[in-house]
Amino acid sequence: MRATLDIKTLHQALPEDADLDDFAALDASSPLARLFTAVAQTMNDHPDLQAISGMQPAECYPDIEFPDPQSEISIEVVLCGATDDIPAVLDHDFGGQSPLGAFATSSGLFDTSAWLADRFRVLVSCSEDDLRQHILDERSQEMDPYSGQHDHHYLFSYLNTLTHELRHAVDFIEHGNGLTPSQVDDFNDTGDFEFGLRDVANGRGIRDDVDAELDDDEADNLMEDRVEAAGREWLSWALAKIEPGLFEEALAACTPTDLQVGMTPDCHP
Numbered sequence: 315m316r317a318t319l320d321i322k323t324l325h326q327a328l329p330e331d332a333d334l335d336d337f338a339a340l341d342a343s344s345p346l347a348r349l350f351t352a353v354a355q356t357m358n359d360h361p362d363l364q365a366i367s368g369m370q371p372a373e374c375y376p377d378i379e380f381p382d383p384q385s386e387i388s389i390e391v392v393l394c395g396a397t398d399d400i401p402a403v404l405d406h407d408f409g410g411q412s413p414l415g416a417f418a419t420s421s422g423l424f425d426t427s428a429w430l431a432d433r434f435r436v437l438v439s440c441s442e443d444d445l446r447q448h449i450l451d452e453r454s455q456e457m458d459p460y461s462g463q464h465d466h467h468y469l470f471s472y473l474n475t476l477t478h479e480l481r482h483a484v485d486f487i488e489h490g491n492g493l494t495p496s497q498v499d500d501f502n503d504t505g506d507f508e509f510g511l512r513d514v515a516n517g518r519g520i521r522d523d524v525d526a527e528l529d530d531d532e533a534d535n536l537m538e539d540r541v542e543a544a545g546r547e548w549l550s551w552a553l554a555k556i557e558p559g560l561f562e563e564a565l566a567a568c569t570p571t572d573l574q575v576g577m578t579p580d581c582h583p
């Protein structure tokens with residue numbers, strides 16, 4: 315299977331009847347949005363997305379029609395203008411915290427008629443204000459909060475959300491032979507497929523390196539370590555292919571001013 319990325323802003327991705335005023339409008343021409351878009355576009359060419367091999371032996375599931383191994387699978391990449399929009403649009407409480415990104419197995423407001431997603435969808439926050447605040451928070455832990463010497467690293471970590479979540483989506487495609495979250499759940503319910511959503515997400519009992527006997531947390535921890543490492547590798551690969559000026563421009567747009575650093579209560583210059 316081959317994955318292709320369909321990149322949209324949240325306003326473009328939501329159905330017509332959704333109340334767009336509830337969500338931040340993302341300026342797709344902002345430096346950070348252009349950088350995210352460039353990374354996503356570049357990832358379309360990554361070899362790992364060109365040839366995704368399903369890990370399920372299709373012959374063992376005669377009642378399931380898996381996508382053809384040669385087929386193209388679309389992954390929707392949704393760029394959000396505010397971090398808080400992610401739990402809101404998915405109608406999901408991430409333990410009270412807004413994640414910077416998510417691989418969404420549920421539909422949320424994208425399709426209120428179905429609980430689980432009938433496609434592969436990744437959401438990431440692309441907010442320059444949120445990234446600036448993130449940099450301020452990180453700098454407040456440094457010896458010299460006025461120094462921007464690690465800012466490029468904070469931007470890398472922020473961008474890594476995209477490749478990290480993308481890896482979750484590609485894992486899901488690999489583990490389930492391209493079945494969508496709603497298909498996995500349906501086939502699991504009917505007894506045609508012994509793996510549930512969580513197994514297909516973390517690969518428990520499917521991958522050689524995630525034993526079927528592991529409990530949820532152990533399998534999830536293995537998944538997160540694996541996905542984080544792969545996401546960083548993918549991002550480094552993509553950034554090496556992107557015009558460096560885009561990264562620098564986004565960094566400049568999100569760098570806090572000395573005045574903003576001075577106003578952060580955590581800082582003790």
Ligand SMILES: [Zn+2]
Nearest residue numbers: 478482538541
């Ligand atoms: Zn993750």
